[in-house]
Amino acid sequence: MASPDQGNRTSLPEFILLGFRDLPGLQAPLSLLFLVIYLATMAGNILIVGLVVVNRHLHTPMYFFLGNLSCLETCYSSTLLPRLLAGLLTGDRTVSFAGCLTQYYFFGALVGTECLLLTVMSYDRYVAICNPLHYAARMSDRACLQLAGGSWAGGFLGCLITALPISQLTFCGPNGIDHFFCDLVPLVKLSCDDPRQMETLAFALSLIFSFVPFLLTVASYACILSAILRIPSTAGRHKAFSTCSSHLLVVSVYYGTLLAVYMFPTTDLLRHFKKVLSVAYTVLTPLANPLIYSLRNREVQEALSQARRTWKFGRS
Numbered sequence: 552m553a554s555p556d557q558g559n560r561t562s563l564p565e566f567i568l569l570g571f572r573d574l575p576g577l578q579a580p581l582s583l584l585f586l587v588i589y590l591a592t593m594a595g596n597i598l599i600v601g602l603v604v605v606n607r608h609l610h611t612p613m614y615f616f617l618g619n620l621s622c623l624e625t626c627y628s629s630t631l632l633p634r635l636l637a638g639l640l641t642g643d644r645t646v647s648f649a650g651c652l653t654q655y656y657f658f659g660a661l662v663g664t665e666c667l668l669l670t671v672m673s674y675d676r677y678v679a680i681c682n683p684l685h686y687a688a689r690m691s692d693r694a695c696l697q698l699a700g701g702s703w704a705g706g707f708l709g710c711l712i713t714a715l716p717i718s719q720l721t722f723c724g725p726n727g728i729d730h731f732f733c734d735l736v737p738l739v740k741l742s743c744d745d746p747r748q749m750e751t752l753a754f755a756l757s758l759i760f761s762f763v764p765f766l767l768t769v770a771s772y773a774c775i776l777s778a779i780l781r782i783p784s785t786a787g788r789h790k791a792f793s794t795c796s797s798h799l800l801v802v803s804v805y806y807g808t809l810l811a812v813y814m815f816p817t818t819d820l821l822r823h824f825k826k827v828l829s830v831a832y833t834v835l836t837p838l839a840n841p842l843i844y845s846l847r848n849r850e851v852q853e854a855l856s857q858a859r860r861t862w863k864f865g866r867s
Contacts, residue, residue, distance in 0.1 A: 568644045570731025582639035589632040595841030596621040606854040612690040616672045619699050624837035630657045631732050651733040656714040663760040664706030670764040671698045673771040676795040681778045765806050797844050808832035
């Protein structure tokens with residue numbers, strides 16, 4: 552992938568994340584905002600994981616996958632926000648090539664894992680509503696471990712396909728990354744090598760790890776909605792839909808922003824808009840997920856109430 556004259560080039564030792572440089576007067580408010588979001592995201596998702604582990608009523612496949620999703624969100628936020636906060640607070644936006652590549656790898660791996668995990672969660676709801684008699688057999692403990700483990704392994708192994716070629720690229724020109732984190736497209740654009748092969752590879756992987764899981768999720772929910780509409784009673788339809796409404800909302804928000812960022816071409820007109828969307832799915836979605844599941848899920852609310860009662864009893 553490298554050019555023959557690489558020997559005459561100097562590889563850049565570091566990059567500069569330009570993200571919010573156009574907002575010099577808002578550095579302090581932005582740093583405070585992102586700090587609050589980070590702390591709230593970590594607290595909310597760790598709380599969900601703790602409830603799933605401690606409360607025996609949540610020891611079901613649906614909440615097992617929810618616990619995995621919340622664990623993923625804590626890793627997701629910790630991959631991006633501490634470095635962003637450091638840049639906003641100190642003004643030092645430089646990042647080494649190794650640090651940039653590491654951030655991209657974990658970010659890309661977690662994005663792929665989340666897409667696969669959301670698909671697994673939609674499959675769980677599909678089996679529960681459309682094939683309830685086979686649910687126990689299809690979603691056994693072993694099957695759940697395999698599905699969750701396969702999602703994590705698929706995301707981390709899949710991202711190696713792009714991370715390894717990026718590590719071989721040569722960077723000899725401008726070192727300003729027009730983003731607030733080390734993402735694939737802005738990073739490849741700075742390379743002195745021909746970007747077409749990497750862009751084609753990135754597009755193919757986006758189809759495999761984003762678009763295909765999105766289609767499978769849509770297909771699952773099409774079958775779910777069809778089955779719900781066939782339920783004769785209104786109460787039955789409401790109960791069936793309530794079990795998957797939270798996940799459907801999370802999927803809609805996440806894929807809506809993710810596909811808009813990566814599947815549409817980057818133009819000067821859309822460049823700043825896509826940055827805003829990037830903030831939505833990288834920063835706000837991990838914060839929103841525990842709120843959505845706790846506010847819209849009766850069993851999670853009951854687990855929270857029980858945990859509060861236990862805590863108050865322990866203090867008295």
